[in-house]
Amino acid sequence: MPTVSAHVAHTLVRHIDHVFGVMGNGNAHFLDALERSTDVAFTAVRHEAGGVVAADAYHRAGGGLAAATATYGAGFTNTLTALAEAVQAHVPLILVVGDEPTSGPRPWDVDQIALASAVGARTYTVGRADAAATTVIAIEHALSYRVPTVLAIPYDVAKLDAGPVPPAPQPTLPAPLAPSPFARAAIGEVADLLAHAERPFLLAGRGAWVAGAGGALGRLADATGAVTASTALGRGIFPRGEFDLGVTGGFGAEPAMELIRTADVAVVFGAGLNQFTMRFGELFAPGTHVVQVDTAPAATHPHVGRYVRGDAAVVAAALADELAGAAPSGWRESIDIAALRTYEAGDPLAPDGRLDPRSVAARIGRLLPEDRVVVSDGGHFIGWANMYWPVASPDRMLMVGTAYQSIGLGFPSVPGAALAQPDAVVVLTTGDGGGLMALADLESAVRVAAGRGLAVVWNDAAYGAEVNLYGLQGLAREPMLIPEVDFAGLARSVGAEGVVVRSLDDLDALEAWAARPASDRPFLLLDCRISGDVVAPYQQEIIRVNS
Numbered sequence: 092m093p094t095v096s097a098h099v100a101h102t103l104v105r106h107i108d109h110v111f112g113v114m115g116n117g118n119a120h121f122l123d124a125l126e127r128s129t130d131v132a133f134t135a136v137r138h139e140a141g142g143v144v145a146a147d148a149y150h151r152a153g154g155g156l157a158a159a160t161a162t163y164g165a166g167f168t169n170t171l172t173a174l175a176e177a178v179q180a181h182v183p184l185i186l187v188v189g190d191e192p193t194s195g196p197r198p199w200d201v202d203q204i205a206l207a208s209a210v211g212a213r214t215y216t217v218g219r220a221d222a223a224a225t226t227v228i229a230i231e232h233a234l235s236y237r238v239p240t241v242l243a244i245p246y247d248v249a250k251l252d253a254g255p256v257p258p259a260p261q262p263t264l265p266a267p268l269a270p271s272p273f274a275r276a277a278i279g280e281v282a283d284l285l286a287h288a289e290r291p292f293l294l295a296g297r298g299a300w301v302a303g304a305g306g307a308l309g310r311l312a313d314a315t316g317a318v319t320a321s322t323a324l325g326r327g328i329f330p331r332g333e334f335d336l337g338v339t340g341g342f343g344a345e346p347a348m349e350l351i352r353t354a355d356v357a358v359v360f361g362a363g364l365n366q367f368t369m370r371f372g373e374l375f376a377p378g379t380h381v382v383q384v385d386t387a388p389a390a391t392h393p394h395v396g397r398y399v400r401g402d403a404a405v406v407a408a409a410l411a412d413e414l415a416g417a418a419p420s421g422w423r424e425s426i427d428i429a430a431l432r433t434y435e436a437g438d439p440l441a442p443d444g445r446l447d448p449r450s451v452a453a454r455i456g457r458l459l460p461e462d463r464v465v466v467s468d469g470g471h472f473i474g475w476a477n478m479y480w481p482v483a484s485p486d487r488m489l490m491v492g493t494a495y496q497s498i499g500l501g502f503p504s505v506p507g508a509a510l511a512q513p514d515a516v517v518v519l520t521t522g523d524g525g526g527l528m529a530l531a532d533l534e535s536a537v538r539v540a541a542g543r544g545l546a547v548v549w550n551d552a553a554y555g556a557e558v559n560l561y562g563l564q565g566l567a568r569e570p571m572l573i574p575e576v577d578f579a580g581l582a583r584s585v586g587a588e589g590v591v592v593r594s595l596d597d598l599d600a601l602e603a604w605a606a607r608p609a610s611d612r613p614f615l616l617l618d619c620r621i622s623g624d625v626v627a628p629y630q631q632e633i634i635r636v637n638s
């Protein structure tokens with residue numbers, strides 16, 4: 092007869108088709124039920140943080156809700172950094188874990204509910220009689236609040252006979268937030284502002300993508316003749332790339348950022364306007380009317396002059412409808428947008444004889460397959476992909492770790508993205524520091540993505556971000572340095588092709604790899620020996636603000 096663990100597995104798979112994790116005592120029966128009696132694919136990762144990261148990346152890459160699983164105690168505590176990232180980034184997923192027996196904690200148990208709560212995640216604990224219903228409640232919670240949710244199976248309950256798996260209701264989800272009568276009046280005024288704007292500008296973030304606002308935003312841009320741009324997490328949301336300035340903030344091209352300061356009306360959709368997007372307050376000029384549309388209770392930046400609370404897609408569509416007959420400003424057609432989006436080409440080598448990361452990024456950008464998903468770890472190097480590699484839509488550039496400002500979540504993002512987009516090439520961009528931290532899941536990345544996987548390691552033999560922020564302040568450098576690690580060799584040891592890149596010509600290996608069919612090539616890791624002396628503009632901005 093099915094166990095409680097089987098009830099969880101069977102109910103989960105009605106809503107989820109991928110589970111990532113590491114096995115142990117606490118989830119053995121759950122995994123057994125999953126493997127033996129469901130069609131769901133279980134993908135093994137090598138560190139429990141990687142299970143949560145993979146489920147997170149799966150969702151961000153457009154695959155829908157996924158689950159991670161870990162055993163109790165040490166397995167669970169290994170997930171906490173990744174769980175905190177998913178909380179802060181508003182990514183729904185289900186984390187199925189073992190937990191202490193109902194009779195009370197054993198010497199090796201910890202208070203898992205308190206630990207999950209401390210990073211912002213709620214736990215639902217299944218009992219013998221309610222496992223199916225509790226599983227649905229956890230799914231409903233994850234999707235409604237857009238948060239990771241823990242589903243705990245007490246050790247003594249896991250293998251209890253629970254009888255036939257009962258039907259469970261479908262999760263019910265909230266409708267998109269409709270504007271209140273006050274917000275509707277504000278929409279009329281914003282339409283009026285846009286109708287009379289000479290230099291209208293639209294900015295969209297990940298919230299707009301999650302709301303499915305891309306099409307409505309495209310209509311609004313056409314109706315107003317607005318120039319557009321996005322946040323780092325919203326890149327590619329506007330359908331007409333030829334009128335888009337790319338990313339705002341420190342990753343933005345300087346001439347493009349200067350143009351934004353000349354806008355007379357700026358409307359922001361689904362973007363939290365953090366200090367990076369806002370260039371530490373410099374993004375807009377004081378004369379610009381800044382309107383923000385979001386579901387947050389109130390405006391999230393002091394430069395916002397008018398706030399409209401509502402779902403980005405609903406409000407964008409209402410504005411586009413109101414402006415359908417109006418004459419567009421003509422602003423976007425009067426500007427050579429492509430010329431404003433350019434970045435410095437860099438030199439082949441920096442003065443210290445190591446690679447200039449700008450020219451490496453530019454050449455890799457030209458060689459990357461069009462159908463790709465880029466996943467990024469955190470560190471100084473994040474500027475290079477964000478500046479030099481174009482993004483087709485927000486589900487094709489993921490930065491798992493940046494919301495919680497964690498490094499070391501790069502390699503396990505690869506299997507999640509690879510399974511969410513089964514035809515795309517998954518490109519990891521990582522530092523040597525974050526790469527070493529995530530190393531356990533180099534094996535998972537190579538195994539799962541295989542010939543569809545590419546890793547670019549920006550190997551500066553340092554925690555470069557720390558050198559740039561604290562080395563420059565004169566702090567002791569030794570803790571900021573890393574011996575030069577042979578990542579190409581590490582990659583080969585798990586079955587990948589590893590290439591040490593010391594000159595731009597060494598990137599011919601990428602050209603040759605890209606020309607082969609994915610089924611006929613292994614995962615490729617490019618170990619790029621870059622100079623730490625070329626500091627990305629976004630980091631220079633942070634250095635300026637901090638000093």
Ligand SMILES: Cc1ncc(C[n+]2csc(CCOP(=O)(O)OP(=O)(O)O)c2C)c(N)n1
Pocket residue numbers: 469470471472473496497498499521522523524525526549551553554555556557
């Ligand atoms: C888990 C975690 N530990 C430490 C840090 C502090 N930290 C931020 S960036 C960074 C350096 C990352 O080094 P690397 O991956 O080599 O990238 P680089 O900065 O050299 O480009 C460190 C240690 C962090 N953000 N997260």
Ligand SMILES: [Mg+2]
Pocket residue numbers: 470522523524549550551552553554555
């Ligand atoms: Mg480094």
